[in-house]
Amino acid sequence: MSCALPHSLRKDTMVTSGVSLGKGDTHLLATRSSACSVAGRGLLWYDCWVGMDKIELKATNREVLGKKVRHLRRDGITPLHLFGHGIQSLAIQCGTGEVERVLAQAGYTGLITLRLDHEKRSRTVVVREYNRDWQKGQLLHVDFYQVRMKEKMRVEVPVWLVGEAPALKSKDNMLEQELDTLTVECLPANIPSGIEVDISVLTEAGHGIRVKDIAVGEEIAVLDDPDSLVVKVSAQPRARLEEELEEAVEVEEEAVEAPEEAAPDEGTEGA
DSSP: OOOOOOTTSOGGGEEEEEEEEOSTTOEEEEEEEOOOOOOOSSOEEEEEOSOOSOEEEEEEEOOOOGGGHHHHHHTTEEEEEEEETTSOOEEEEEEHHHHHHHHHHHTTTSOEEEEETTOSSOEEEEEEEEEEETTTTEEEEEEEEEOOTTSOEEEEEEEEEESOOGGGGSTTEEEEESOSEEEEEEOGGGOEEEEEEEOTTOOSTTOEEEGGGOOOOTTOEEOSOTTOEEEEEEEOOHHHHHHHHHHHHHHHHHHHHHHHHHSOOTTTTTO
């Protein structure tokens, strides 16, 4: 099944990731997404990973290690690291522009065909994590994890909201999201880019959806607690909202005034 992603919920909103080796042949690939999510009771489905076109990256062996890699970055090259279950880790490198392209296309769940200049056979990998200097916007380092296509993985995928909840037409109601990701287990080829949840069936305050209400297909298993609440609609009276806003403003004003009161008198300093 191939489904298009909502324009506002791109995979490249994902910001952190981690892989930890577990018992046996099952590994955990964790992803996070800054995209918000909503849930509905009934119609839920998962979206196959984006990029039906093959995502490829060509890299070369890296001999520059340690702090010296800063010279590579100055030359427009990003240091990379490749590791995986039962393989020897490798220090590799690639042009920063190409790496940025792959990060935008694959996120943390898309499969990448990695081609090393000294190898005839390609490797299938996913992005484990990357480091970036957010002040300068510079990409510092990327870790890739080599997968086994016949070995299941545990992956955290984002929950995406679709549709409009009738309950939110009332200004007294608000949407509360409890889970923004779900942990699934599947083969690498079946990793979903996200789980879409239709909220159009949320008609009144108190309605919500739990993990057990989500159906993703036989090839994917959701591992979260079935009774965990993913999202709900709750009532929030306007008066209470205004009161909380006023309290927040007062706290902010007090925080601004406090440093001024505590400042030393410049006329007496050093006396």
